[in-house]
Amino acid sequence: MSELWQYFRDNQSDIAGWTWTTVWLAGGSLLVGLLIALPLGWVASRYRWSYPPLVTLAGLVYTIPSIVLFVTLPGLLGTRVLDPINVGVALTAYTVALLVRVVADGLTSVSGDLLEAAAAMGYTGRQRLFAVQFPISIPVIGAGLRVAAVSNVSLISVASLVGVQQLGALFVRGSQTVTLVPIVLGVIIIMLLAFAFDAVILLGIRLMTPWQRAVRAR
Amino acid sequence: MSALTFVAASDLPPLSQVTVWLNDPSNWTGPNGLLFHLRQHVIYTVVAVVIALIIALPIGLLVGHTGRGAFLVGGLTNGLRAVPALGLVVLLVVWLSPKIHLLQSVPGVVDHRGALPYLIPVEIVLVLLAIPPILINTYAGVQNVDPEARDAAKGMGMTGFQVVRKVELPCALPLIMSGLRSSVLQVIATATIAAFAPFLGGLGSYIINGAQVINDPHNGYPAMVGAGLVVAALALVAELSLIVVQRYVVSPGISGRFRKSKPTVQASDGTVVGTELAGV
Known part of the structure; x- marks a missing residue:
């Protein structure tokens, strides 16, 4: 335990920089991915005929292993191999792929009675969407977002x-120095980060x- | 262990080189060809998934049937999802491999002497990653079985084991299959990373080795992307074949092929099941 702490102190500035890169890559791709996935x-x-092709396409993106995307994107985007933006784009693609289906299912699962009442x-169509349908599906979309966040970080x-x-x-x-300390430290920090993202989304x-707690309190 | 220091490449060989590389038959055949590495990749994947099924399926059925230990299953799944696969591979290779004093090769798969101490930790990681999707989906599938169907089965005089085998398992099969598919995708992706361990090969070796000589128009970037495309194709073929298998093994009365829309399936803790992580 003290060795871990010692290594952390000795390499503080490196680790802080790496943590920051990890945080903005994971957080940024999560936000951008969500913003793309919501309209999709x-x-x-809304248009049932578009559900199967969109969800199938998303599933296809999900079958591509991340290392393959990390390697292929520089050639496609014209970026440098070491550019972190490749990682950001790949993670955004995964986030969109995961969330499109979750958002679609979440919106569809809102009960028709509720929409008719609105x-x-x-309520106009747009008001119904933004004031009723989206808020009601927040728990479902949020659950998908949590999965995406945790997997992005790792x-x-x-x-x-x-x-x-x-x-x-x-x-x-x-692995280069055949020492366990940095490896264990890396696993610990990455898992803590993942749980931190999870907690923020949960919050x-x-x-x-707020209505969920109001219903429960009754 | 391979060193990962290489210069930043500003002028990569163009992607058109990838087609040239993939169309060269000499890259496919031979003792170091794509087909050989593909075979290794498939074997590592199948072994890991079969072991994971043997472990996760009975536990999932038991927890789903009895309702005991559900908290553990959920916690384990969420926890394991946060573990970085690469970190686990490196950790076990550095920590466990030197402790395994077996110098055997694995005939027909890895011919290097001393490959076994590296294969075992990698397979452990692959099994660990393959378990959660199968486990949580089996559990959720059994939980989602219509209680009336279960009661009816009991009322007909079925024993607990019969209820599991004849009612709960068939009813949970769609979810179990989707968990299996997530597992397979995840293992195929992670087996690519496993090339980080010495001797093991697999399709990831092209990516790891190619990164050292990335500007090489043959073994560098084109080989990395070419092998990457083969991994993606393998994942796709595996996914499609499992979908076909699913169509045959799941009873049409359960798969809902006669219904117009499928309901979203949610586990009791609110996690959306069936959107398991696949890419690694």
Whole structure:
């Protein structure tokens, strides 16, 4: 335990930089992915014919292993291999792929009675979507977002294999020097980060769905 | 262990080189060809998934049937999802491999002497990653079985074991199969990373070795992307074949092929099942 702490102190600035890269790569791709997935998921739920092709396409993206994307994207985007942006784009693609179906299913699962009640109260189509349908599906979308966040954080470390510097660099260091300390430290920090993301999203869901607690309290 | 230091490549060989590389028959055949590495990759995957099935399926059925230990299953799944696969591979290779004093090769798969101490830790990681999707989906599948169907089965005089085998297992099969598919995708992806361990090969070796000589127009970037495309193709073929298998093994009365829309399936803890992580 003290060895871990010692290593952490000795390499503080490196680790802080890598942690920061990991945080903004995971967080950024999560946000961008969500922003892309929301309209796509809405289309898939609103126009039923578009559901199968969109969800199938998303599933196809999901079958591509991350290291393959990390390697192929520089050639497609014209970026440098070591550019972290490749990792960001790949993670965004995974986030979208995972969330499109979740958003579509979440929106579809909102009960028709509820939407009719809103219509009867004079809500226009757009008001119904933003004031009723989206908020009601927040728990479902949020659950998908949690899965995406946790997997994003742990996927980023794979980018070390192509040389992008982030927390996975600790694994490379450990394997080069055949020492366990940096490896264990890397696993611990990455898992803590993943749980931190999870907790933040969980808190966000809680704050955005006050009615759930109101119902439970009754 | 391979060193990972290489210069930043500003002028990569173009992607068109990838087609040239993939169309060269000499890259496919021979003792170091794509087909050989593909075979290794498939064998590592199948072994890991079969072991994971043997472990996870009975536990999932038991927990789903009795309702005991559900908290553990959920916690384990969420916890394991946060573990970085690469970290686990490196950790076990550095820590466990030197402790395994077996110098055997694995005939027909890895011919290097001393490959076994590296294969065992890698397979352990692959099994660990393959278990959660199967386990949570089996559990959720059994939990989602219509309680009336279960009661009816009991009322007909079925024993607990018969209820599991004749009612709960068939009813949970769609979810179990989707968990299996997630597992297979994840293992195929992670087996690519496993090339990080010495001797093991697999399709990932092209990516790891190619990164050292990335500007090489043959073995560098084109080989990395070419092998990557083969991995993606393998994942796709595996996914499609399992979908076909699923169509045959799941009873049409359960698969809902006669229904117009499928309900979203949710586990009791609110996690959306069936959107398991696949890419690694």
